[in-house]
Amino acid sequence: SYELTQPPSVSVSPGQTATITCSGDKLGDKYACWYQQKPGQSPVLVIYQDNKRPSGIPERFSGSNSGNTATLTISGTQAVDEADYYCQTWDSRTVVFGGGTKLTVL
């Protein structure tokens, strides 16, 4: 079965750029999306189709996907961005999630 690997945690200072990676075999040949989940809340889609932002998602969120790695970038990270982030793709008619990355804004 297909697997996506994320770092368990990433730390960033306020105002700096946070980068969260998601690795999978030839992931760049598939579409990737990203969800943000804050404690006690349902996940929210922040990036879909590799690099598109849903309505209402701030411009500081961006995504890319190439080779074996999809990347979520948060520019000018704010305290409100502290959350768990999950990547997801579709492979062989199944939805696959990464294990999640806890973003800490120090």
Place this chain on the structure above:
Amino acid sequence: QVQLQESGPGLVKASETLSLTCTVSGDSIVNNNYYWGWICQPPGKGLEWIGSIYYNEVTHYNPSLKSRLTISVDTSKSQFSLKLSSVTAADTAVYYCVRHYCNGGNCYADYWGQGTLVTVSS
């Protein structure tokens, strides 16, 4: 605005069947562009896809759960349902129902229910 609402027992005994229903409002469940799915999250852990269904009853299941899983749809009620049999403590989780856009390998969940905690007791 699309809304999804999970309903069902919050406590299920081990070896019995977990049953949940998701009621959809603000969108027709009969929609060529969307699947309707279930995702779970054990306490303190990550997201796990359970399975999804199209309005015409085409289903896709997580292979690891397939032998215990049934997902169905009732278009007249704008609802879809989950049944997971022979549950164990490992099935204790928050269960979310979602709307998936899926087309040409591009698949993402754009609307989520609030989630419901189901605890499996021994």
